Amino acid sequence: MTRAAVLGAGAWGTAFAKILAEAGSDVTMWARRESVAAAIRADRVNEASLPGVKLPERVTATSELAAALDGAGLVFLAVPSQTLRGNLADWAGHLPGDSTLVSLMKGIELGTTKRMSQVIVETARVDPDRVVVVSGPNLAPEIAAEQPAATVVAGTDPDRAQLVQQAIALPYLRPYTSDDVIGCELGGAVKNVIALAYGMANAMGMGDNTKASLITRGLAETARLGVALGADPMTFAGLAGLGDLVATCSSPLSRNRTFGEHLGRGESLEEAQRAARQTAEGVKSCLAIRDLARAHHVEMPITEQVERVCHEGVDPRVAVKLLMGREMKPE
Template identity: 95%
Template sequence: MLGAGAWGTAFAKILAEAGSDVALWARRESVAAAIRAEGVNETALPGIKLPERISATSDLAAALDGAGLVFLAVPSQTLRGNLADWAAHLPDGSTLISLMKGIELGTTKRMSQVIVETAGVDPDRVVVVSGPNLAPEIAAEQPAATVVAGTDPVRAQQVQQAIALPYIRPYTSDDVIGCELGGAVKNVIALAYGMASAMGMGDNTKASLITRGLAETARLGVALGADPMTFAGLAGLGDLVATCSSPLSRNRTFGEHLGRGESLEEAQRAARQTAEGVKSCLAIRDLARAHGVEMPITEQVERVCHEGVDPRVAVKLLMGREMKPE
């Protein structure tokens, strides 16, 4: 497991409890040492006891030595730089699993595409995991389902078996494009949802944002070759509902700061980190424009985040768009 943030740590716990020995790589030796000493990653998942089958290390080569499944759980915009350093250490034939949800700035590439390009591997070696998987709930062993998507069904099934638990039900899919887009765009829609919540808007508004947000996600997905049915499932609607509605969601929380009139810089200071959707909204907007796809909610979120538009103005612009059939 490369990445000892909340999701990487929670996923390492899943793997260990499902019967695997897990090497959890942390960038900072202080984090790895604390996990080894206390069996807890207090920075990422305070109070959650980790299984003994997890060994924490800051030595990349040691973490990857002999690994058949390599899980990647770093911020999406850092993936390319990290993989450039890691590629030489990746075991031959290993399956590379993306736990990240984002679109790369500049290239507008999905995370699996970045992995293939930077690591120089065949696309069949890459698997992605997506769905309504808020790390604190998973770590607390609350029941959830997820999607494991890959073009090689054998590798996807191997990952599925490696994470199946009484509280985790994984489904396989061959729609990598749809699963990745659902996971990336939902972060942007959750920013809009958080803004609406902070502005005191009601359930009709929030339901409309989720529904129309899903519609624009599906439009982009179909344009890129995804199966439209994917967006009705866990990696689409499921992840979108969880990320919009939960107070555990970083993107929803960040949107709430913006909805209270804070600037992007003020929201970053208050949240102590930048939500994935803040960066991805630029790349998703560019991807949509390149394929001639209308994504009005994404466009307005980008304007609020990066052009200083007042969220109330953004709402008026959304509501004032030309009438058309649904």
């Protein structure tokens, strides 16, 4: 019987605890606030992050890190991407030896431009083969409602990737394995930025041609960056690329699309943050992705304009004009 720890009690961490328990693992969730952990233990519901979703009996919760990690062979990291390094600095000494560390996060670290798996390896001082990433079109409320979906489990150690695959396989969730960690992580990070642009376009009343163009050209710039970093270009045609991009752009459940809609209605970054009650991952990652692209001499015009709207106060309508006025070139 597998023991699993899920560090983070947000919507995706909570949904993943449900997945793991229903697939046969005993799961301990770690929540920063004891009140959240106590509510999960008492009511089997995380009302703050995933209201109305009953968690299986195999799920428990604690605010004590050592208790969460005790005996865990699988450790799932489900905290906001920009907080990962700080959290791991505190957690590294408590991680069980030879446990498989699984990233559920989608972002690029500000300042270092490192992917989440790189941050894990560096901060936890573990071999890269111990790290696995999960990515794909996985909106937490839909997964929690057991709507059929697929996902990708990527790792450089095929045995660990298959271990995670088996630990999350369910009638409503079909996991595929991959060895392309770079491609899966980049697809998961950049799609948040493109979804911000999609949300802006939607709020400005732009039609399906516009939105389809954003998805396809957004995918193109994601793939360009991925290839420059050593990813398999075919990854971006799969679940961690196109699949995740379409889900995040098109769904009203997407935080990034919703945040982009606030910006598209003319709200400032601060106003959008207040309305959304939190910052979408793409708002911070767009800075790091832009810097990563520039460092590798990769053109990412949509990402550049999203960064200007979010952090330089450029009007989204001006950003559209700048995108449309770029020099003509072959596709």
